[in-house]
Amino acid sequence: xxxxxxxxxVGYQAGAKGPGGVFLATLQDWVMTVDxxxxxxxxxxxxLLFLAIAGVEALLMRIQLAVPNNHFVSPQTFNRLFTMHGTxxxxxxxxxxxxxxxxYLVPLMIGARDMAFPRLNAFSFWVxxxxxxxxxxxxxxxxxxxxxxxxxxxGWFAYxxxxxxxxxxxxxxxxxxxxxxxxxxxxxxxxLNIVATTLCMRCKGMKLSRLPLLVWLYFVTSCIAFIAISxxxxxxxxxxxxxxLGGHFFDTQAGGSAVLWMHFFxxxxxxxxxxxxxxxxxxxxxxxxxxxxxxxxxxxxMVAATVGIGFISMSVWAHHMFTVGMGPxxxxxxxxxxxxxAVPTGIKIFNWLATMxxxxxxxxxxxxxxxxxxxxxxxxxLTGVMLAASPFDWQLGSSYFVVAHFHYVLVGAILxxxxxxxxxxxxxxxxxxxxxxxGKWHFWLFIxxxxxxxDFMHIPGILGMPRRIFTYEADRGWASWNMIVSIGAFVQxxxxxxxLYNLISSYFKGQIAGPDxxxxxxxxxxxxxxxPSYNFAQIPTVESRRPLWDIKHPExxxxxxx
Amino acid sequence: xxxxxxxxxVARLLPGSLDGLARRVxxxxxxxxxxxxxxxxxxxxxxxxxxxxxxxxxxxxxxxVGGLLLYVVIRFRHRRGYTVREPVQIYGxxxxxxxxxxxxxxxxxxLFLATARIIFTTEMARKPADAVNVVVIGHQYWWExxxxxxxxxxxxxxxxxxxxPRHPQPSYLTMTSADTDHSYWVPRLAGKMDLIPNKINTMxxxxxxxxxxxxxxxxxxxVEHAKMLIRVYADTPAEFAKWVANQQKPAVQDPSVAEGxxxxxxxxxxxxxxxxxxxxxxxxxxxLSHLASRDTFASGAVPxxxxxxxxxxxxxxxxxxxxLMPAMHLNDHDLDAVTxxxxxxx
Numbered sequence: 001x002x003x004x005x006x007x008x009x010v011g012y013q014a015g016a017k018g019p020g021g022v023f024l025a026t027l028q029d030w031v032m033t034v035d036x037x038x039x040x041x042x043x044x045x046x047x048l049l050f051l052a053i054a055g056v057e058a059l060l061m062r063i064q065l066a067v068p069n070n071h072f073v074s075p076q077t078f079n080r081l082f083t084m085h086g087t088x089x090x091x092x093x094x095x096x097x098x099x100x101x102x103x104y105l106v107p108l109m110i111g112a113r114d115m116a117f118p119r120l121n122a123f124s125f126w127v128x129x130x131x132x133x134x135x136x137x138x139x140x141x142x143x144x145x146x147x148x149x150x151x152x153x154x155g156w157f158a159y160x161x162x163x164x165x166x167x168x169x170x171x172x173x174x175x176x177x178x179x180x181x182x183x184x185x186x187x188x189x190x191x192l193n194i195v196a197t198t199l200c201m202r203c204k205g206m207k208l209s210r211l212p213l214l215v216w217l218y219f220v221t222s223c224i225a226f227i228a229i230s231x232x233x234x235x236x237x238x239x240x241x242x243x244x245l246g247g248h249f250f251d252t253q254a255g256g257s258a259v260l261w262m263h264f265f266x267x268x269x270x271x272x273x274x275x276x277x278x279x280x281x282x283x284x285x286x287x288x289x290x291x292x293x294x295x296x297x298x299x300x301x302m303v304a305a306t307v308g309i310g311f312i313s314m315s316v317w318a319h320h321m322f323t324v325g326m327g328p329x330x331x332x333x334x335x336x337x338x339x340x341x342a343v344p345t346g347i348k349i350f351n352w353l354a355t356m357x358x359x360x361x362x363x364x365x366x367x368x369x370x371x372x373x374x375x376x377x378x379x380x381x382l383t384g385v386m387l388a389a390s391p392f393d394w395q396l397g398s399s400y401f402v403v404a405h406f407h408y409v410l411v412g413a414i415l416x417x418x419x420x421x422x423x424x425x426x427x428x429x430x431x432x433x434x435x436x437x438x439g440k441w442h443f444w445l446f447i448x449x450x451x452x453x454x455d456f457m458h459i460p461g462i463l464g465m466p467r468r469i470f471t472y473e474a475d476r477g478w479a480s481w482n483m484i485v486s487i488g489a490f491v492q493x494x495x496x497x498x499x500l501y502n503l504i505s506s507y508f509k510g511q512i513a514g515p516d517x518x519x520x521x522x523x524x525x526x527x528x529x530x531x532p533s534y535n536f537a538q539i540p541t542v543e544s545r546r547p548l549w550d551i552k553h554p555e556x557x558x559x560x561x562x
Numbered sequence: 563x564x565x566x567x568x569x570x571x572v573a574r575l576l577p578g579s580l581d582g583l584a585r586r587v588x589x590x591x592x593x594x595x596x597x598x599x600x601x602x603x604x605x606x607x608x609x610x611x612x613x614x615x616x617x618x619x620x621x622x623x624x625x626x627v628g629g630l631l632l633y634v635v636i637r638f639r640h641r642r643g644y645t646v647r648e649p650v651q652i653y654g655x656x657x658x659x660x661x662x663x664x665x666x667x668x669x670x671x672x673l674f675l676a677t678a679r680i681i682f683t684t685e686m687a688r689k690p691a692d693a694v695n696v697v698v699i700g701h702q703y704w705w706e707x708x709x710x711x712x713x714x715x716x717x718x719x720x721x722x723x724x725x726x727p728r729h730p731q732p733s734y735l736t737m738t739s740a741d742t743d744h745s746y747w748v749p750r751l752a753g754k755m756d757l758i759p760n761k762i763n764t765m766x767x768x769x770x771x772x773x774x775x776x777x778x779x780x781x782x783x784x785v786e787h788a789k790m791l792i793r794v795y796a797d798t799p800a801e802f803a804k805w806v807a808n809q810q811k812p813a814v815q816d817p818s819v820a821e822g823x824x825x826x827x828x829x830x831x832x833x834x835x836x837x838x839x840x841x842x843x844x845x846x847x848x849x850l851s852h853l854a855s856r857d858t859f860a861s862g863a864v865p866x867x868x869x870x871x872x873x874x875x876x877x878x879x880x881x882x883x884x885x886l887m888p889a890m891h892l893n894d895h896d897l898d899a900v901t902x903x904x905x906x907x908x
Contacts, residue, residue, distance in 0.1 A: 075785050075884050155782050161759060162742045162784060252759035258743055259761060292638070298654035323745060323780075324756045325763035328685040332678050339670045343663060349627065350662040356634045360649045363639065371635060378627055382620040389616050389677040391609045391684060394753020395598040398745060398780045464596025464749040466780040469788030476776070477594040553648075561653055 034118035035533055036103050039125050041429060043100025046129055047093050048500070053136075054088035055496065057081045059489055066486035068474040078470035079153040084135070086156030087176065090272065091183045092132040094414065098279040099128075099190045101421055102218045104429065106194055108524035108531060109212045111203025111540045116196035120189050128186030131179040138175035152176035155468060157269060158239075160250030160261035165243050174243065181236040184229045191222035191229075198222075203523075205542040210562070212522050212545065213296060216303050217282035220310045224271045224278075227314065232268035235261060259324055266317035274313040277409060278306065280417035281348060284370055287424050288352050290520045291367035292359030295546065295558065298351045305344035305351075312341045322390040323397050331390040338388035345381055349374065364518075365439030369420035372447055376412030380405060383458070401461025407454050419446070419499065426503070427517045431529045432510030438502040446495035452488025456481050521546035595776045598749040602775065603725075603767045604732075605684050605752035612680045619673060684753075687732075687766065694722055694733040700744030700757035700779070702886055703786040704848055704861040714809040715836070717848030718861045721795045723802040725768030732768035742784055748777035748794050756781055769796035778862075785884030791862030805855075812839035813851040814906050822903025825896045834887070837907065847887060854908045860885070872901040 030038060061081050064072045073081070107115055115121045138151045152172040154163050163173050198211070198219045211219075239261075241247035248254040250261045289296045296302065319338040322331055352374060361367065383405040387393050396402060419442070426434045460478040472478055516525040525548055527536055544550055544558035594600065601607040697708040698720075707716050722733035737746060739757040746765065747754035755765040769775065779790035797805060823840070826832060832842035838851040853859065859866050860874060864881045873880050876897055878887040892900065 075788065079782075079785060079787075153785075159743050159782070162782075167742055167784065255760065257760065258758050293648050295651045295653055297652060298659050301654065301659045323754050324758060325761065328681050331681050331685070335677050335681070336674050339674055342670060343666045346666045347659070347663060351659075353627075353630055353634055354652075354658070356638060358649055358652065359638050360644055360646075361635065361639050371631070374631055375628065378624065378631070382624055385620055385673070386613070386616050389612060389673065391677065391680040391753060392613045392616055394755075395606075395609055395613070395749060397754065398747075462598055463594050464598060464747070464777065466745075466747065466778060468782040469778075471788050473791070476596055556651075558651075561651075 032122075034114070034122045036107050036115045036118065036121060037429070037531065037533075037535075039121050040100045040102075040104030043096045043103060043125055043128075046132070047097035047100060048503075050088050050092040050132055051097075051496075052500075054085050054093060055493060057085040057088070059493055061085065062486040062489040064470065065472070065482050067483065068472050068476075068479050070471055073470070075470040076150075076153065079155075079468070080151040082468055083152050083155050083176070087135060087152070087180065088132075089410070090156060090276070091180060092128075092135070094276045094410070095183065095187055096128055096132075097418055098221075098276065099124075099187070101283070101418075101425070102194055102221075102279065103190070105425065105524060106197055106215055106218055107201065108428075108527070108535055109215050109522050110198065110201060110206050111523050111536060111542065112197065112201035113535050113539070114201075115193050116201055117193050121193050124186040124189030124193065126186075127189070128183050131182035131186065134182065135175060135179035138172050141171065141175075143170040143172065157265050158261075159265075160239075160256070160258045161252045163239060163243075163261075164251055164253075166253070174240070177236045177239055177243075181233055184233045184236075187225055188229050191225035194218050194222040195226075203539050203542065209300075210542060210545045213285035213299065213302055214282040214522075217278045217285065217306055220306045221275050221278040221282075224310050224313060225275050228268045228271035228275065231264045235264035235268070238264075259321075262321050262324060263318070266320045267314075269320065270317040271313045273406075273409065274309055276414055278309070280373070280414040281306070283417045283421040283424070284352060284373060286520075286522065287366050287370050287420055289355055290424075290518050291362045291364055291370070292356045293362075294355055294359040295549075296351070297354035297357075298347075299545065301347055302351055305347040308344040309341060312337065312344070316341060319388060319390070319393070322393040335388055335390045339385060342381060342385055342388075349378060349381075364423070365434070365436055365443060366420045366424040368440075368443050369416050369423065372443070373413055373416040373420065376408060376416065376450075380408035380413055383408065396461060398466055399461035400465045400467055401458050403467045404454050404457035404461060407457070411450060412454060416450075419443075422499075422503070424518070425524075426506070427510075427513030428524055428529050428531070430507055430510070431513055432506055433513050433517060434506040434510060435502050438498055438505075442495050442499045442502065445498065446492055449488045449491030449493075449495055452491060453485050454488075456484045456488070460485075516548070519552075521549040521552075523547055526551075596749045600750055602771055603751040603769045604730075605765075605767060606750055608680050608684060609753055612676060615676055616673060619669060623669070689734060689766070690730060690732065692731055693766070694731065696720065696722070696733060696735050698735045698737040698746060698757065700737070700739040700741075700746075700783070701846075702741050702784045703779070703790040703882065705790075705792065706740075706848065709806075712806055712810065714806065715849045716809060716852065719793045719795060719856045719858065721797055721802060721805050722767070722769065723799055724772050724796045725770065727770065730768055732766045734764060734766045737763045737765070743781045744779050744783045744790070745781035746777070746792065747780040748775050748792055750775050751777075751794065754780045767794075769794070772796050772798050772801070776862075786882050789861060789863040789882050789885075791858075793858065793862045808855060808908070809852055813837045814908055815839065816903075816906045819899070819903040819906050822899035822901070825892065825900040826903060829890055829892070829896075829900075830888075831890070831900070850904065850907060852907055854905050868901055868905050871904060872897055875901060 030042065033039065060073060061078065064070050064078055103115065103121065143150050150170065150172050152175060154168060154173055154176065158176065161167060198215055238247065238249040242249055242251050248256040250256045250258060252258050285296060285302065316334060316338045318326060318330060318334045387396055387402065387405060423434050423439055460481045463477055465472060465478045513529045515528050523540055526540060540547065544562055546558045550557035550559060599610060601610045695710055697710060699706040705718050707720055723731055725731045735746065737755060737757045738761060739759045741759065744757040745754045746757060751767040751769055752765055755763050757763065773796055775794040775796060777792035779787055783790065827841055832844055834844035834847040836843050836845065836849045836851065856866055858864060859871065860881050864870050864874065875890060877889045878885045
């Protein structure tokens with residue numbers, strides 16, 4: 001079926017001399033495509049669009065919080081801003097950008113010509129895209145019959161019973177529910193596709209023990225997504241039943257349970273963190289070896305640690321609930337399980353360090369982003385250990401310390417690795433290099449802004465500032481810290497604008513990349529940049545984890561040591 | 563951890579005259595009323611002790627691993643004149659992998675045991691017979707307090723006795739919510755505990771020094787979540803006894819403000835508020851029987867003065883946009899009268 005559609009697309013292009021001409025032909029080509037590379041790029045562009053929107057939401061919040069008792073936005077607006085910022089960043093920036101890179105890279109790295117189910121792939125993308133637009137449509141239609149539009153204001157984890165009809169009238173909560181539910185459908189589709197592709201589409205010689213680590217991590221991420229998204233979907237359906245069909249799952253006024261929602265949400269919500277962070281690790285696993293000029297240290301340990309994280313991530317969810325009164329036994333169990341996950345995560349950091357040890361480290365833009373990732377992920381992990389000690393969490397939970405901690409993971413680790421991946425694979429996707437000079441400007445400005453914002457954000461948390469407050473009292477000693485945090489946010493925004501400019505200008509003016517600009521070792525670098533629609537003229541055969549190393553060093557191939 | 567503490571720390575490092583100057587600068591900054599690292603009660607103290615251990619271990623790990631990263635980046639950076647085509651390829655080492663698996667596990671065992679101890683000593687603490695019991699009910703966006711043994715109902719400002727370490731008299735809070743989720747957080751006294759509808763939670767605190775301890779709701783509960791502030795007054799035994807005696811009295815019936823009382827009773831005020839000894843028995847809003855004995859109103863958001871109270875009754879959105887109390891559209895005369903009446907409820 002996939003081939004037919006592609007042939008039809010090509011046929012239309014060939015005869016595209018009708019009204020509308022090239023523009024319509026190109027549009028139709030992208031809308032109807034089932035090519036994993038085009039879908040991957042669409043995922044990425046769509047995520048960048050939402051990154052800009054959610055970034056502006058963050059800036060508005062930082063203006064409001066820069067000084068105490070500020071009236072820049074109303075409390076209602078502020079509550080919508082943090083709900084939309086969180087929901088957008090997790091579901092419509094983080095997930096799609098990572099699935100975008102996965103879509104693009106997984107088939108190329110295993111020597112396949114497309115994903116296992118190309119049409120499901122297109123379906124997943126369009127469902128996810130629709131979900132994002134549905135969320136923002138609430139700004140126009142959220143109040144339905146009640147009048148003007150409003151966005152949801154229940155927070156990104158939408159604790160019951162605030163989502164009940166009596167506390168959230170109108171339809172804004174429904175838009176949130178439906179868009180999250182739909183984005184889950186898209187994510188499950190893509191996860192299924194990545195699992196099937198990894199298992200069934202590998203080229204000759206690509207045994208599981210020779211899979212590039214990126215593919216291994218995407219495989220584990222997708223397995224987690226399978227398991228984690230189901231309870232989220234179930235919870236959303238239960239909420240819809242509560243709101244429209246007279247159900248009482250979370251309706252506390254009729255005997256329902258608010259804590260039930262928390263369990264359902266966090267059984268999704270914590271594995272979700274690993275769904276987002278494993279692809280970032282995946283990028284690091286490819287980028288750090290190339291610029292250290294060494295093979296990854298401890299490949300089997302890295303795979304085992306990843307699978308270990310996958311399993312343990314399913315048993316830590318209630319560390320989000322240390323203050324709901326689970327009792328000492330529950331708190332103790334989830335303290336232990338959460339601390340244990342530091343072990344496989346630590347193994348990863350040590351293996352990356354060992355990979356760099358004795359190497360020849362080139363400070364290209366992708367590599368400096370990866371080094372900053374290592375540093376910041378170390379800190380994020382350690383503040384995670386602090387929060388895992390549940391009594392410490394009784395103080396720090398729901399405070400700005402937690403906000404700082406998870407932004408350290410999401411921005412300091414994941415976004416830094418995403419930037420790194422852009423600089424690294426952009427030449428493959430477009431055929432042109434991104435500007436190194438602008439890349440360095442982007443890096444230094446962003447890292448300064450990041451540390452201004454998120455280092456200093458820990459402190460108001462320690463000083464007792466809870467999250468999700470639209471303003472704060474002047475006598476609490478939080479004001480100066482919040483001002484610094486807000487200034488840092490604008491420095492990051494400027495750096496991001498430089499990045500976006502670099503992204504666009506390099507497309508037209510960047511230096512021609514050639515098939516293998518970084519002298520790298522995995523299969524995607526063996527084909528043209530950008531790759532032809534069929535990826536490989538001839539399906540490759542591999543004999544080790546680094547097929548291009550074997551070709552470049554026939555006197556000392558990897559296959560001898562594995 | 564605040565600017566003032568940093569300044570004070572710097573001051574200690576400086577010689578004499580500068581020291582005095584820095585100290586004066588430090589005083590310009592307000593002290594931190596909600597600093598978790600300035601504990602004043604047993605639960606906050608034991609968390610503080612644990613957090614210092616955890617911070618110490620984490621700082622050690624940070625220095626070792628961060629130092630290694632720095633060393634690797636500097637030592638193995640690409641240098642001009644690097645002649646070898648590629649560095650030696652090393653694929654791994656089982657011994658090394660085992661060592662950096664086992665060492666973190668040992669660290670975690672230590673951290674876990676220390677943490678479990680604090681979990682159990684705090685949550686399983688034995689409750690003395692003479693502990694003060696308070697029932698706390700969270701509302702959008704204020705706190706309701708009952709003292710079942712003392713027969714007191716009040717709102718927003720919690721009074722508890724100071725606990726003498728020789729004869730500990732902790733206060734136990736039994737908590738639930740009337741609407742959405744809330745969380746009770748007074749950082750210098752104890753860690754937070756959520757108030758969840760259909761669920762009963764408990765926490766305890768035993769302030770060591772008399773004084774006012776601040777905090778606020780720490781679980782997003784709706785529009786005015788940010789203005790759901792907490793004020794805990796730790797009273798000396800004498801002060802506490804005096805406060806209890808006053809709260810146990812029925813509301814003041816001052817004939818000079820009979821007109822204001824009539825305004826209150828003939829408008830919707832009495833549907834939502836209780837004033838003991840009158841027909842007003844509403845439960846949706848705070849009990850006003852002894853409103854004028856409080857320092858603040860609107861859940862700690864506004865200092866209690868006649869002017870502020872009048873403005874609030876005229877339009878509650880002035881101070882708390884999104885508050886559930888509606889503007890009553892009273893004329894100026896009635897507004898003055900009802901404000902005067904409420905200010906007599908000592």
